Amino acid sequence: MRCNSTRELIGAYVDGELDLVRSLDIEGHLHECSICSREYQNHRSLRRAIKGAELNFEAPPGLEKRIRTNLGRANKSEAKPWSLSWRWAIAGASVAATVAMLLFAALTLNRHQTGDLLAQDVVSSHLRSLIPGHTIDVPSTDQHTVKPWFNGKLDFSPPVRDLADKGFNLTGGRLDYVDNRPVAVVVYTRRLHTINLYIWPSNTDANAGGEATVRQGYNMVHWTKEGMIFWAVSDLNTGELHDFVKAQRE
Amino acid sequence: MRSQERDKLASFEQSVLPHLRAAYNLARWLTRNEHDAEDVVQEAYMRAFKFFSGFRGGDSRSWLLTIVRNTCYTWMHQNRSRELTTVLDDEIHALESEGPDPEALLLEKVSSEVLKRALDELPIEFREAVVLRELEEMSYKEIADISGVPLGTVMSRLARGRKRLQQVLTGGKGMQASASGFSRP
Numbered sequence: 001m002r003c004n005s006t007r008e009l010i011g012a013y014v015d016g017e018l019d020l021v022r023s024l025d026i027e028g029h030l031h032e033c034s035i036c037s038r039e040y041q042n043h044r045s046l047r048r049a050i051k052g053a054e055l056n057f058e059a060p061p062g063l064e065k066r067i068r069t070n071l072g073r074a075n076k077s078e079a080k081p082w083s084l085s086w087r088w089a090i091a092g093a094s095v096a097a098t099v100a101m102l103l104f105a106a107l108t109l110n111r112h113q114t115g116d117l118l119a120q121d122v123v124s125s126h127l128r129s130l131i132p133g134h135t136i137d138v139p140s141t142d143q144h145t146v147k148p149w150f151n152g153k154l155d156f157s158p159p160v161r162d163l164a165d166k167g168f169n170l171t172g173g174r175l176d177y178v179d180n181r182p183v184a185v186v187v188y189t190r191r192l193h194t195i196n197l198y199i200w201p202s203n204t205d206a207n208a209g210g211e212a213t214v215r216q217g218y219n220m221v222h223w224t225k226e227g228m229i230f231w232a233v234s235d236l237n238t239g240e241l242h243d244f245v246k247a248q249r250e
Numbered sequence: 251m252r253s254q255e256r257d258k259l260a261s262f263e264q265s266v267l268p269h270l271r272a273a274y275n276l277a278r279w280l281t282r283n284e285h286d287a288e289d290v291v292q293e294a295y296m297r298a299f300k301f302f303s304g305f306r307g308g309d310s311r312s313w314l315l316t317i318v319r320n321t322c323y324t325w326m327h328q329n330r331s332r333e334l335t336t337v338l339d340d341e342i343h344a345l346e347s348e349g350p351d352p353e354a355l356l357l358e359k360v361s362s363e364v365l366k367r368a369l370d371e372l373p374i375e376f377r378e379a380v381v382l383r384e385l386e387e388m389s390y391k392e393i394a395d396i397s398g399v400p401l402g403t404v405m406s407r408l409a410r411g412r413k414r415l416q417q418v419l420t421g422g423k424g425m426q427a428s429a430s431g432f433s434r435p
Binding site: 042072134 | 256258259262263267270271275279284288292293295299300301303304320324327328362365366369383385389390398405408409412415416419
C-alpha cells in the first residue's frame with residue numbers, strides 16, 4: 001500500500017474499522033515508511049491525550065428527576081382522549097351504543113381511529129406543535145430540502161409543494177405521531193398563522209373530498225388523494241384555509 | 251394512568267433513561283452551554299417518549315442520541331443559527347496542510363484545558379464526529395446513523411477534526427490555541 005492510500009485510511013485503521021486485508025496492508029506499509037509511521041503515532045498520541053483529559057461531562061444533578069417528572073405528566077395528558085370517549089359512551093344511550101360499536105370495530109378490526117377520535121388526536125398534536133421549539137425539525141423554505149429530509153425517517157414520501165405564489169410560505173417539516181403511527185407534517189405560514197399539514201398513507205385508493213371541521217377553535221380540513229391522507233389544521237379563518245386546501249389539491 | 255400507559259412509561263424508563271449521561275454529554279458538546287444542553291436533553295426525552303411506540307427494538311442508545319442530535323440542531327437553528335455555518339477559510343486551511351509532514355505531537359504533557367478548548371472550537375460537524383467516536387466510542391456505522399450522513403462523510407469529518415486538534419496541539423500551523431476561548435459562560 002502506498003502513502004496516499006495509507007494516509008486516507010490511517011484513521012479507520014486506528015479505529016479498528018478496516019477489514020483484515022487492508023489492515024494487514026497498512027501494517028506492512030507502516031513497517032517500511034517512517035512518515036506514515038509517525039502519522040500513525042500521532043493518531044495514537046491524540047487518542048491517549050483525549051482519553052487522559054477526561055472530556056466527558058456529567059449530567060447535572062436533578063436533570064434525571066426533572067425528566068421523570070415531565071414524562072409522568074406527558075403520559076397523563078396523552079391519556080385524556082380516551083377518557084373523553086368513555087364519558088360520551090356513558091352520556092347518551094343510543095349515541096353511546098353507536099360510539100361503543102364503532103370503538104369496538106376500530107379496536108378489533110383495525111388499529112386506527114375513526115372520525116371524531118382522529119380529529120381530536122390531530123388537534124392535540126397541532127396544539128403540542130405550537131409550543132416554541134416543537135414546530136419544525138427541518139427548517140427550510142425549499143421543497144427540495146424538505147421532501148428528501150423525510151427519507152429514511154418514514155416509509156413513505158410526502159408530497160411537498162411550494163405555494164409561495166399563493167401567499168402560503170413553506171417554513172419546514174417535522175415528524176409527528178398521530179393515530180398510532182408516525183406521520184409527516186409540512187408546515188406553512190400565512191402572516192402570523194401556522195398551518196400544519198399532516199400527511200400519511202391511506203389504506204384505500206379512494207379519493208375523498210375536503211371535509212371541514214372545527215376543534216377547540218382550530219379549523220381543520222381533511223381529504224384523501226392518490227393514496228395519501230391529508231389534514232390541514234390552523235387558526236387561520238375557514239375562507240383562507242380553504243384557499244390553502246384548494247392550492248394543495250390542484 | 252391506565253396500565254397500558256404505565257407499561258409504556260416503565261418500558262421507556264428502563265430502556266432509554268440509562269442513556270441520559272451520553273445524551274447530556276453529546277448535547278453539552280454540541281450546544282457548548284450547560285443550560286442549553288439541559289433544555290435540549292429534556293426536549294429530546296419528551297420527543298423520544300412521543301415516538302417510543304414506533305421504536306421497534308434495536309440499539310436504544312443510538313436511537314436516543316439521534317433524537318438528541320437532531321433536537322440540538324433544531325434548537326440551534328432557532329436560537330443560534332450563526333454557529334451552524336461552517337467557516338469557509340477554515341476549510342481552505344485544512345486543504346493546504348494536507349501535505350506529508352507530520353510533526354511529532356508533543357501531547358504527553360498537554361493540559362486538559364487546552365485540549366478541551368481545542369475540541370470546543372472545532373466546527374460543529376467535526377466536533378460531533380470526534381465526540382461520538384472518541385468520547386462515546388461509537389462505530390462509524392453508528393455515527394453515520396446518528397448524524398444522518400454517509401460513512402464516507404463520517405470518515406472525512408473525523409480526519410479533519412483530528413487534523414485540527416493535532417495542529418492546535420503542536421502549537422504550529424493552522425489554528426492558534428489561544429484564539430477565541432469558550433463562547434459562553
